[in-house]
Amino acid sequence: MSRNEYSVFVAVADHLSYTRAAKTLGLHASSVSRSIERLEARLGLSLIEPGPEGMRLTEAGLRMSRFLTPLLDRIDQGVAALCHNETWGGELRIAAPPEILVSWVNPVIRDMLDTYPALSVSLEASVGLPDFRREAFDVFLSHRREAMQEGSYRIRLIGTYAVGLFAAPRLLEERGFQAGPDVSDGRGVPCCPEDIAGWPCLTRPEETLWTLIPDDGASMTVDMTPQSRLAATPAPIRIDFAVAGRGIVAASVDTCQPLVQEGRLVRILPGYRLPEGTIFAALPERHQPRPVVGVFLEQLIRRVRHKARQT
Numbered sequence: 001m002s003r004n005e006y007s008v009f010v011a012v013a014d015h016l017s018y019t020r021a022a023k024t025l026g027l028h029a030s031s032v033s034r035s036i037e038r039l040e041a042r043l044g045l046s047l048i049e050p051g052p053e054g055m056r057l058t059e060a061g062l063r064m065s066r067f068l069t070p071l072l073d074r075i076d077q078g079v080a081a082l083c084h085n086e087t088w089g090g091e092l093r094i095a096a097p098p099e100i101l102v103s104w105v106n107p108v109i110r111d112m113l114d115t116y117p118a119l120s121v122s123l124e125a126s127v128g129l130p131d132f133r134r135e136a137f138d139v140f141l142s143h144r145r146e147a148m149q150e151g152s153y154r155i156r157l158i159g160t161y162a163v164g165l166f167a168a169p170r171l172l173e174e175r176g177f178q179a180g181p182d183v184s185d186g187r188g189v190p191c192c193p194e195d196i197a198g199w200p201c202l203t204r205p206e207e208t209l210w211t212l213i214p215d216d217g218a219s220m221t222v223d224m225t226p227q228s229r230l231a232a233t234p235a236p237i238r239i240d241f242a243v244a245g246r247g248i249v250a251a252s253v254d255t256c257q258p259l260v261q262e263g264r265l266v267r268i269l270p271g272y273r274l275p276e277g278t279i280f281a282a283l284p285e286r287h288q289p290r291p292v293v294g295v296f297l298e299q300l301i302r303r304v305r306h307k308a309r310q311t
Contacts, residue, residue, distance in 0.1 A: 004035070005035050005036075005038060005039045006039075006068050006072060007025070007072060008021065008025065008027075008032055008035040008036065008039075009035075009036060009039055009047065009061075009064065009065075009068065010065065010068050010069050010072055011024050011025055011032075012032065012036060012048065012055075013048075013057055013061065013064075013065040013069070014069075016054060016055050016056065016057075017054065017055070018032045018033050018036075018055075036048060045058075045060045045061075045064075046058050046060065046061070047060055047061035047064055048061055049061075090118075090119070090120070090290070090292075091120045091121070091122055092112075092119060092120070092121045092122070092138055092292055092293065092296060093121075093122045093124070093136060093137045093138050093139075094109075094121070094122070094123050094124070094137070094138065094139045094140075094141065094296075095123075095124045095125075095126040095130050095137050095139070095140045095141070096123075096124075096125070096126065096139075096140065096141035096142070097125065097126070097127045097141075097142065097143065097233075097234045097235070098125045098234045098235075098236050099234055099235040099236055099252070099255060100141050100142075100143070100279060101123055101125060102236070102255075103252060103254060103255045104141075104279065104300060104303060104304060105123065105141070105300065106123075107303060108296060108299045108300050108303055109121050109123070109296075111299065112292075112295070112296060112299070116292065119292060124137075125234075126140070127142070127233055127234055129142070129282060132153050132282075132284035132285075137284070138283070138284075138290070138293045139281055139282070139283055139293060139296070139297070140153075140281070140282040140283075141158070141279055141280070141281055141282075142279070142280055142282070143277055143278060143279060143280075144278075144280075145278065145280050153282045153283055153284050153285055154282070154283050154284075154285055155280055155281070155282055156280065156281045156282075156283065156297070157278065157279075157280055157281075158278075158279040158280060158281050158297070158300055158301055158304055159278075159279055159301055159304030159305055159308065160276040160277060160278050160279075160304070160308060161252050161253070161254060161276060161277045161278075161279070161304060161307060161308060162252070162253040162254070162273060162276060162277075162308065163250055163251065163252060163253065163273065163274040163275065163276060163277045164250070164251070164253045164256070164267050164269075164270075164272075164273060164274065165196075165210075165248055165249070165250055165267070165268050165269050165272070165274070166239075166242055166248070166249050166250075166251055166256050166259075166260070166265045166266065166267055166268065167199075167242060167245075167247070167248045167249070167265065167266055167268050168242060168243055168244065168245040168264065168265060168266070169263065169264075169266055170244075170245035171199075171200075171245045171246075171247070171248070172188075172189060172190075172266060172268070174245070175190075175199065177189055177190060177195075189266055189267070189268050189269075189270065190268045190269055191269060191270065191271060192269070192271075193212055193222045193224055193269065193272070195269075196248060196268065196269070198227060199227065199247070199248055200227060200228075200229035200230075200246060200247035200248070201226035201227050201228050201229060201247050201248045201249075202228070202229065202230050202231075202232070202238040202241050202242055202246065202247040202248065202249045203226050203228040203230075203231050203238070203250075204231065204232075204233055204238075205231045205232070205233060206231075207226070207228070207231070208225060208226075209223055209224070209225060209226075210223070210224045210225075210226050210250055210274060211223055211224075211274060211275055212224055212269065212272040212273075212274065213272060213273050213274065213275070214271060214272055215271050215272065215273060216271070222272070226248070226250075229246060229247045230246060230247060235249075235251055235252070235255070238251065239251055239255070239256065239259070239265075242265060243259060243264050243265060248268065250274055252277055253267075254307045254310075279300075279304060281297060281300075
């Protein structure tokens with residue numbers, strides 16, 4: 001027996017009309033009528049009979065309806081739940097440098113875990129592109145496009161973010177600048193590149209140039225060679241040393257903002273900015289991304305754009 005015949009019978013039992021049942025099922029009324037005839041013939045039972053106001057269920061048809069309706073409902077609900085878990089559940093695996101995970105990924109994942117109860121997430125701190133052929137990651141995120149050589153994956157730009165220079169109040173005081181409550185508007189902090197000439201800097205490995213772009217748009221950009229006291233990856237290491245007063249760090253404005261509010265870091269050269277940072281995503285090409293991966297990327301893009309507008 002075909003499950004479709006049971007579904008057709010339940011629709012007819014609900015509507016007591018071949019025409020209305022056919023419309024619900026997207027079939028012709030004649031097809032519905034023939035399906036009921038085949039079901040009755042196979043069961044050896046009369047399920048539907050003429051009534052004073054149209055058709056009605058026989059005693060056998062009424063018992064069949066009471067039995068089949070909740071059973072088919074449970075099947076539909078179970079299949080829907082299975083599809084939902086497959087689409088919005090399972091494990092979402094993301095690899096990215098720690099600063100991207102903390103500043104950008106974590107807030108998005110917190111919201112998604114609230115929205116999709118069947119979802120589980122694996123976050124791995126990594127600065128290197130995983131081998132998608134051997135490791136079942138859904139997404140790898142990186143600041144650097146050059147870290148993503150052509151391979152068996154697709155690359156997508158997620159967005160850009162503001163980058164500034166930051167130092168600890170301790171370092172400013174050691175260099176003769178005021179690190180007090182007025183530093184946020186530029187008073188008492190280094191305001192031009194000459195002010196920080198020779199200061200210790202905290203850089204990425206092989207980073208040899210900082211390009212300073214004036215916010216006024218009229219002045220020329222300034223190329224500065226940072227005097228690297230410490231070269232480290234990832235960014236949280238450099239920021240930690242900056243908080244300890246060991247040097248100037250070029251970092252995401254959004255990442256450093258909580259430390260500025262706590263008085264642990266100060267934005268220096270407030271009239272200058274560095275080239276925007278970027279976030280790229282690499283996705284394996286071996287299959288179409290699951291819908292939940294698309295949702296994660298779109299929410300991440302919205303967060304990056306929102307933060308860019310704020311800064």
